[in-house]
Amino acid sequence: MKKLLAVALTAGLVVTGVVAAPAQAANTTKATSSSLKTEYSKKLNSLTYPKLTKARSATDTTSESAIFTTLNKDRKRAGVSTLERNADLNKVARAWAKKMAGNATLRHNTNLTTQVPSGWRTLGENVAYNSAASNNTGIALYYQWMKSDGHRANILASTYTHVGIGVYIDDKGQHWGTQIFATYPASAAKVTGFTKNVTVTPKSTVTWKSVKVSHAAKLQRHNGKKWVNVASLKKGTHTIKIKAGATAGTSSKYRIHIPKSGQRKAATSPTVKVTAKTKAKVTGFAQVNFVKPSKTITWKSVKVSHAAKLQRHNGKKWVNVASLKKGTHTIKVKAPATKGTYKYRVFVPAKAKNTSAKSKTITVTVK
Secondary structure (H helix, E strand, O other), rough: OOOOOOOOOOOOOEEOOOOOOOOOOOOOOOOHHHHHHHHHHHHHHOOEEEEOOOOEEEEEEEHHHHHHHHHHHHHHOOOOOEEOHHHHHHHHHHHHHHHHHOOOOOOOOHOOOOOOOOOOOOOEEEEEEOOOEEEOOOHHHHHHHOOHHHHHHHHOOOOOOEEEEEEOOOOOOOEEEEEEEOOOOOOOOOOOOOOOOEEOOOOOOOEEEEEOOOOEEEEEEEEEOEEEEEEEEEEEHHHHHHHOOOOOOOOOOEEEEEOOOOOOOOOEEEEEEEEEEEOEEEEEOOOOEEEOOOEEEEEEEEEEOOOOEEEEEOOEEEEEEEOOOOOEEEEEOOOOOEEEEEEEEEOOOOOEEEEEEEOOOOOEEEE
16 A cells, blocks of 8 residues: 655765775766666655564564665666675664664764774765555665665765665654665685595585685585586585485586675685595405415405406506406415515406405415
């Protein structure tokens, strides 16, 4: 339904720190800014106000998120970089929206410069009020700001890098809103702890502990054509678990990607390859203590899970003596004619579908 309502704005506030260059105009054409003003004027005039079902005397996080999403969409449309939502700025914005509601007074925060995190170069603030007790009132605050030249200039200004948003619903259902804009030096994005290719058995789980991301990130898998998002990661330290494919010989590539935001550059971990292979195995290759020169050395019930090689060490490297098919074998090999000690082993080489494996080394004395 349509409803008569009271709306209010104050002039958009801009503060420039002494270390900053003069604030620049928004990096948009006049036509773009003008078209956005016209668009949001129409949206505000046609907006309906269904009954409020949200909690009163409470922060309206749903509207905050909607405002943030719409704000960055409009910045993209205007050709400027998106803003990063900052938790500390959110805290200040929410506290101020609540204070305005408690005092029933719309005004700018005179202590803004000391309440936000230090290191800022420029600051801006938009505040607004709307009396409609409706679920749509929160987004209406944004429409009000976009209809106003000064507030729209803050929203579209190319100088800002971060934003905090607070929307508070008072006991009457009226909405009070605050946007805080700030310019901070770009912090470098970083991913650590997600490295090394891994080969495991099919369907097994691979775990990476202590993976650290400096900003919100995405775990991505390559589908053969492009990288697709698998999971979202918040800023902090994570334990990441990935399940290998069900078919031996298959592999998947993964990476962690922190997207570009504002003036901050993107960051990407090394690409990690997870390969599923059947685990090769050798059993039954037991110790033979001694044998006479040129006599037969025999090993019974030697089992190999895949094609393998019986090898002897020649003092420098392992050389193949006999080939073994998958299965159970009685291995017979002629001992060297020269007395001495000789080392033997059974080795399964790695293939596309299986890992490598080797038996324990057996030392045979020829005497």
